[in-house]
Amino acid sequence: MTIRSLSGLAAGVAVITAVACSEIAAPSRGDVYEWRRIVGADTLSFHWPASSLPVKIWVEDQFEMPAHIARGMEQWESAFLYNEYAAELVSDSASADVLVRTILAPPKLARTLMRLPSMVPTDCAGFTDIDTAATRFQLQLPIRMFIGPLRDPALNDLSECFQVVAAHELGHSLGLFQHSDSMRDLMHSVPTALQLSRRDINTAELNAHGPSTMVPTR
DSSP states (O other), rough: HHHHHHHHHHHHHHHHHHHOOOOOOOOSSSSOOOOOOOTTTTTOOOOOOOOOOSSEEEEEESSHHHHHHHHHHHHHHHHHHSOOOOOOOOOOOOSSOOOOOOOOOOOOOEEEEEEEEEEEEEEEEEEEEEEEESSEEEEEEEEEEEEESOOOOTSSOOOHHHHHHHHHHHHTTTOOOOBBSSSSSTTBOOOOSSSOHHHHHHHHHHHHHHHOEEEEEE
């Protein structure tokens, strides 16, 4: 009986191990939204390779934006099961993978492949520019994010708005190139959710374990 029990235990462990390995290799996520960008016949998808982690983020020190970005980083890092995403704030903009400016985005650059705007009505707005290098499959670093006020921050408390938009724009920078169709998700085009939804988390995890057709380059 002891031998049978040990065998059964070993089999159980084997099953658990197999499930765990399967989860790491190809997680099964139920409720997701389309996050990839289709350009012509190409499907553009991106997640940071392990060799690029932690992602280095430089933030302009205004409107307490470094603190807002740091809280957004914590949200996204906690969404992943196996540390597929990690980021850190850096003081040197020249070494950064992502630059965050506390102004409204300038006019669209001709070489920008994607401009991903978001806005909390009447309060603040954000944009993330995704540029390419020699081909559309080379993601040009640094990624540029812009977060700015639509009302006078000296007369209005915009901290919650900045927090929501900061976390939303970080979602674009880690590879969620499209907006969700549900206002319950942080990645909706007009974000109002204070936290990541289950759909946001499912989509981010699926992206992290799927093919990445874009390679980061300087």
